Amino acid sequence: MNLIAFIILFAIIFDLLLNGIADYLNLKMLRNDLPEAFRGIYDPKRYSQAQRYLKTNTRFGWITGSFNVALILFFWFGGGFPLLDEWVRSFNYGPLVTGLAYMGILILVKSILSLPFSIYATFVIEERFGFNQTTWSTFILDLAKGLLLAILLGTPLLAGVLWFFEYAGTNAWWYCWIGVTLYMLAVQFVAPTWIMPIFNKFEPLDEGDLKSAILSYAKSINFPIQNVYVMDGSRRSSKSNAFFTGFGKHRRIVLFDTLIKQHTTGELLAVLAHEMGHYKKKHILQSISLGILQMGIMLFLLSLFISYQGLFDAFYMPQKSVYAGLIFFGMLYSPLGFFIGIFMQMLSRKNETAADRFSVQTTRDPKSMVDALKKLSVNNLSNLLPHPFYVFLNYSHPPVLQRIQAIQGVSKS
Numbered sequence: 327m328n329l330i331a332f333i334i335l336f337a338i339i340f341d342l343l344l345n346g347i348a349d350y351l352n353l354k355m356l357r358n359d360l361p362e363a364f365r366g367i368y369d370p371k372r373y374s375q376a377q378r379y380l381k382t383n384t385r386f387g388w389i390t391g392s393f394n395v396a397l398i399l400f401f402w403f404g405g406g407f408p409l410l411d412e413w414v415r416s417f418n419y420g421p422l423v424t425g426l427a428y429m430g431i432l433i434l435v436k437s438i439l440s441l442p443f444s445i446y447a448t449f450v451i452e453e454r455f456g457f458n459q460t461t462w463s464t465f466i467l468d469l470a471k472g473l474l475l476a477i478l479l480g481t482p483l484l485a486g487v488l489w490f491f492e493y494a495g496t497n498a499w500w501y502c503w504i505g506v507t508l509y510m511l512a513v514q515f516v517a518p519t520w521i522m523p524i525f526n527k528f529e530p531l532d533e534g535d536l537k538s539a540i541l542s543y544a545k546s547i548n549f550p551i552q553n554v555y556v557m558d559g560s561r562r563s564s565k566s567n568a569f570f571t572g573f574g575k576h577r578r579i580v581l582f583d584t585l586i587k588q589h590t591t592g593e594l595l596a597v598l599a600h601e602m603g604h605y606k607k608k609h610i611l612q613s614i615s616l617g618i619l620q621m622g623i624m625l626f627l628l629s630l631f632i633s634y635q636g637l638f639d640a641f642y643m644p645q646k647s648v649y650a651g652l653i654f655f656g657m658l659y660s661p662l663g664f665f666i667g668i669f670m671q672m673l674s675r676k677n678e679t680a681a682d683r684f685s686v687q688t689t690r691d692p693k694s695m696v697d698a699l700k701k702l703s704v705n706n707l708s709n710l711l712p713h714p715f716y717v718f719l720n721y722s723h724p725p726v727l728q729r730i731q732a733i734q735g736v737s738k739s
């Protein structure tokens with residue numbers, strides 16, 4: 327076993343253990359008594375249901391995580407990578423087609439093997455806790471559409487990267503960087519109007535109090551929107567959410583129909599003000615720029631390792647290729663990706679607090695924001711008291727009690 331293999335193996339096991347420890351600490355935080363802020367809102371029976379939901383999901387996460395690790399180790403040390411390579415090469419297509427076939431088969435097999443887990447999560451776990459609204463026909467249609475979309479969008483992207491690294495020499499990484507960036511921006515630009523409607527219905531919010539309240543608020547903070555959209559989230563789950571997507575003239579604010587059903591106008595306005603806060607505070611621009619930067623770093627490192635003999639030796643590959651180098655580098659990159667991910671989560675939590683503050687300062691209605699957060703937590707069975715280490719590793723938003731505390735701090739000052 328060479329150094330590269332050792333680093334990758336260590337990273338895989340370390341990641342599994344670290345998440346296991348975080349899960350264990352998180353479960354040990356569970357208490358029967360309800361936090362002060364939620365007394366009178368959270369029915370004790372529902373609160374104990376939320377704790378069972380967390381335990382079930384944690385246990386399920388362990389099973390899925392261990393299965394994935396076992397799968398990759400079995401394939402790796404069983405010599406699966408060279409075996410598949412030999413087979414796809416035997417058809418004697420050029421490097422592009424061979425590469426696409428190699429990667430396509432790996433992705434397809436991985437997706438098929440993880441299918442039982444997603445079926446169990448949707449139709450057993452979510453069902454048991456009363457969230458699931460997905461019918462089998464929706465599930466199967468989603469799967470088919472997802473596969474088709476992955477092929478349509480993924481093939482040109484992968485083919486481009488393979489082509490540059492095959493033929494563009496030392497310039498490949500930054501040609502790729504420009505190409506991938508433009509491609510991603512184009513996809514994000516058209517996603518709200520062309521891609522998302524493949525999976526959900528988006529309808530303009532009906533005329534009425536809510537719409538006029540939103541439009542007049544948007545005007546007051548100088549945020550140009552023509553319309554707010556309602557998405558049929560209830561088609562798959564009773565959980566609720568709101569989000570902001572796209573940019574330029576395709577930009578959209580979207581409310582789940584489930585959110586509208588469960589909240590007052592004041593609460594919905596507070597939630598939307600939070601979303602607009604992300605835009606006004608330039609968080610969207612920030613995350614796009616950081617994503618582009620990260621892509622550049624990754625492609626540069628890829629260019630250093632893609633033909634490094636040790637990388638191929640680690641996976642018992644007798645013949646070098648761009649496509650296999652791409653996959654192996656992805657595994658070598660995962661420790662760095664892990665640290666970048668933690669940094670991005672920290673930044674995201676900071677931005678969430680800033681967006682809450684923006685909402686409270688501009689609507690001058692901290693009570694509605696707090697009520698909205700409480701209702702969201704109860705309806706989605708969120709964990710009220712996650713362990714700080716678990717939050718550090720996994721949370722993109724601060725835990726709800728911290729958000730409430732911060733909001734109350736803003737409204738007092």
Ligand SMILES: [Zn+2]
Nearest residue numbers: 600604678681
């Ligand atoms: Zn947010």
